[in-house]
Each structure stands twice: as C-alpha cells, then as structure tokens.
Amino acid sequence: MDNFKNVEIKNDNNEIAKTKSLKNKNTRLMILALVLGVALVAFVVLYSISMSKQTELKIDLENIYQKNFNELVDNVNNSEIKLSKVLASDYNSYAKKMLNEISKNTSMASNNLSSLPVSINGIDETIKFINQVSGYTQSLANKMEKGESLSNEDIKTLTELKYAFDDLKNNINKLSKDIYSGNIYSESNKLDGDYNNFTIKLQNVKAGDVDYPTMIYDGPFSDSTLNKEIKNMSKTVVSKEIVLEKLQNIFKNVASSNFEFLGETNGKFKTYDYELLTSDNNSIYVQVTQNGAELLTMSCADGNNQENYTIDEAKEIAKNFTKLAGVDMMECVWSDIVSGDAYINLAPVKDNIILYPDLIKVKVDLNTGNVVGYEASSYFTNHTTRQLEKAQISKEVAESKVPKMYQRKETRLVLAPLDYNREVLCYETTCTKDGDTYYIYVNAISGLVENILKTVETDNGNLLL
C-alpha cells in the first residue's frame, strides 16, 4: 500500500514538474515574442524615419533640378525673343543693350543646363551652342561699345542664330510639360547604356543647324581660340636618341642610366616623355617635342618650404636653365614665392618691347636651387617674327591716362595678350593705391585703357586679377 502511495506521489510530482516546465517554456516564448515584437516596432519606426528623410532629400534635390530647368526654359525663351528684337531694331544702342542681355541669358542658360543631372558628354553640342551664342553676342556688344556698327555678315549670322534658337526653344518647350511633372531625379537614376533616361530625353533638345563658318569670331569660346595653331615649331621630326642627347645636356647631374622613356604624347604637341631620377632620388617628368627636340615641360614634386636662395638668385637660375634648354634672350618679367618655391615668368624682349604672349614659366625650389618646373608651350605656340606696330602716343601721354589717384612707379612698352586672342601694343604702368599694386594697360595706338590688373595677396601667393 505504502509502495502504491509512493508511486502516486511520484506521478503527481512528475505532473507538477511537467506543468511547471511547460509554463516556463510558455513564459520564455512570450518574452521572446514580446522582445521580437518591440524590436520589430523599433526597426519599423527607425526605418520609416530614414525613408521619410530620404524622401525629403529627394524632394529637395528635385526642387533644385526643377528650379534650374524652369530657369533654363525662361532663359532660352528670353534669348530667342531678344534675338528677334535685335533683328527688328536699327542695330544701334538698343541692339547693343539686347546683345548684352542675350549674352547674360545664354550664359545663365548654360549654367542651368550644366546643373542638371545629365550624363557627361550627353548634351555637349547643346551646351557648346549656347556658350558660343553667349560669347558671340558679347563680342558684338563689345564691338558696338567701341563705336563700330554691325556688319552685313554679323546680321546674317544673327539671323541664322535666331532660326537655330527657334528650334531649341520649340524643343525645350515641348519637353517641359513632361519634366514639370517632377521626375528629373527618378529619370536621372535610370541608366540606359552610358546615359541616364533624363539625358536621353534632353538629347532631343537641340538647336537647329547653324552654318558654323559664319560663326568664326574672336570670343572666349570660339573655335579659333580652341584650335590655336602652333607658330614656332620645327618641321623636322627627330629620333629618340637626339632627344635623349639633348636631355643629357640639360640634366648633366642625372646618370644616363636614370633616363627612362615613358611613352609619347599625341595631342596638340607631339612629345617624347621621360622620367629622370636624380641622385637624391627625386623623380622629374619631362616632355620633349618630337619636332625639333625642344624641352616643352618638366614637373617635379618637392616638399620643403625652406628658403636658402633669394628671389634674385632664383631669377638667374631660371634664366640660365632656359638658355640651357635652348631659348635665349629672355628677361624675367614676373616673380612670386609660394611655399618655398619661386615662380618666375620669362619673356623675350624685342626693341625694348616685352612680348608677354611668349612666356616661359620656371619654378625654382628655393631650398636646393634646383629648377623643379618648366613650361614653354605658350612660347612655342606664339613666338614668331612679328611686325610690331610703332607706338602712336608717347610714354608721357600714356601716363597721363592713368587716373591721378594712382601713384605711378614705372611705365614700359609691352605686347599684351588681351581677350579674344588679341595681341595689343600697350604701355604698362605699374602703380600703387592704398597699398595695393595695380598694372594699367594703355593702348599705344589708340590711347584707350585696355585693362587694369590688381595684385591680390592670398594665402598661396599673389594673384593678378
């Protein structure tokens, strides 16, 4: 009997233990479910916050794109209207005002267009057209500023531009309804080959064909400026051996085993490119022209700011190096010291006239006295035998054109490269005002002030602005 009782108690105990473990299991599951539930809620909340932040940012970006697109449409429409007004005017002061405004409108249109998320090189022809119209209209306005009037050729070109602009205006207005719906951001994120969807849509916005030969003008974006011919280069193509010989002559302290041929440059200039390793393990990169073996550029990094050489010593070093490279009769015309390096500009002087277009730039490390940079592409592009005009006004007359508030220091005759590829004979007067240095350029033929440059001291050397 007792035994039976014992078995019963044992069974009861087992039951109780089983119930307890089941209860414990349930509690654990409930806690786990609760924890997972809370975690899920927390995750969903944070995720939706991040999503709404992302949506906000997308809207911000879309708004910026929309602003630029709207302004682009406005600027294109305004330019077209103003072009019509120029053609309807008597080509005098009102036309000049309109031409200035077209230049501004097209410049802003170019700015708007390049602020849109367009795949690189997708609409380069349209940007080029707008920029060239801006440059061209500005050059016509400048011409009228000097008292000249528009030629028949100018009016013919303006008429062609008006028709080309008509097409651009119609295309962009057609597209605008679709774009105004607010899908620039999403369309710019869908890639189709190299271009995104937005670029492909915008590619339909084209100007009509313009007879480009009539667009030849001397403006900042004119084809003549971009494709400037090289005036001073031998026709003879030399071998690498001759180039190496020339380099060894210039860099006498570099062992012949330390000249490494890197390859060729096949651009506007054709060069052989070498890396030279100096005895103090410095790497110098040089480019020598294949025509005539002229040293064109050299570049070398240097990191020491100490100055053991004076600027006058650096000028002599620069002059001697240029002579060694094969260009003689150069005078130092500008110098500046930046972080332990002297930047020295040298120019040829003919009949006491400084030829600024033919600059050679030399960088001298003031710590070691070594030349660490050389740039002669302007010299080889521009230097030629020029028939220089005779100055029509005297130095005294030129100086009298300088406003009285400037204190004059020095005046000299220079050939100045001015805007639109012009080389103009000028008197350059160095003067000061309120402690600042200015350079004033008076045209030596017409007596007009052509340009004023101000030297601005910056944390990284002087700038001429």
Place this chain on the structure above:
Amino acid sequence: MKKRKIFLIICLVFAVCYGSAFSLLQVFSPTNAESVYVATSSENKQIQQKLKDLGYYYGSIDGILGSQSVTAIKNFQRDYGLVVDGIVGPNTLKALGLNNSSSYSSSDLYLLAKCVHAEARGEPYVGQVAVAAVILNRVKSPEFPNTIAGVIYQPWAFTAVNDGQINLEPNDTAYSAAKDALNGWDPSYGCLYYYNPATATSEWIWSRQTVVTIGNHVFAI
C-alpha cells in the same frame, strides 16, 4: 542562467535592429562625408618654422604637431602671457604673427586642390597636375560649365565628387599640383577627359582620342 540568456538575446536583437536602422539613417544622411576641419600640414609647417625662428622649437619642420611642437607652443604661450594649452588658436596665431593673411582666400585653388586630392591622390605628381589641368581645360571649353566650381560640381562628372571624397582635406602635393595647373602647366595639352582603363565602365570614353597615359590615368581629348 536562463534569465541571463533571455537578457542576452534581447540585447542582441535590439543591437541588430538599432544597428541596421542606424546604418540606414547614416546612408541617407547628407552629412555622411568627412567635414571636420583639419589644419593643413603647410599651416603647421609655418607654425613650426616661426617657433624655430623664435628659438622655441628645435625639431624638424615636418608639419606634424607632435609633443616637441606642443612643448614649444606651451613655452611660447607662457612667455607671451597667453593661455597655456598647447593649442594654436587665433590669439596664439596672432602672437606668432601668422594671422596677417589677407581676407582673400583663393577658393578656386582650394577647390581645385580638393578635387585633385580626391581624384588622383597616389598618382605621380605630374598626373595630379594633369588632372587639375583637365578641370581648367573644361572651364575654357564651350562644352562644359564656365567656372571651376561649375565644372567640379557638374552632376555625374567626377566619381570622387559623387561619393563625397571631394570633402577630404587636400595635402600639400595636391595644393602644389593645383597651383602649377593654375600657373599654366598642362602636361595633357588641352585634354578634356581622363579615365582609369582598369575601372572605367563607360563605353564612349574609349572612343575618345588618347593623348597621353600618366600613371593609371589615360588622358583624352
């Protein structure tokens, strides 16, 4: 024991959830890029040079303000009646005579140096000059925006601008390369494009006429 396990599970679940949500917030946050101002090593070099000239510093002019530099700064601050904290603030700069830089800071040079550093650090020096020159060639070209900022921030133009590396502080080499390019150095002679053949994904870039290869970059027109 069991309670501890449950506690650990709770902690783990929360950590995972918050971690993933936080990283989501980070990804979409506009301030993801590094934006802390760090004095450039060239500024530090100026400070070291000045302290050396005044007889407070005897170490090398390396641009790194280590313990020797900090001791020199503290000694200088003590002698000049400044707060002795070893940090070069505006007052210490003024006392060192280094705050007289003009109000004109060349933002173009800084931006150009930033882009060179982001796009071409690790490339040979001349390759960095060429990258800066390509940016300046684009400014001159009618097919691109007409300012340095316009070219650099043109959407889709530079990968290092898209991913925020543009906001890294440029080093002295990038500054020097940018300065050379602004002074007219252009080893690419008018190139408007460059790409790394190992990573370039665009089809049309291969159709451009190659002018020169410098380091890992092919420069094209």
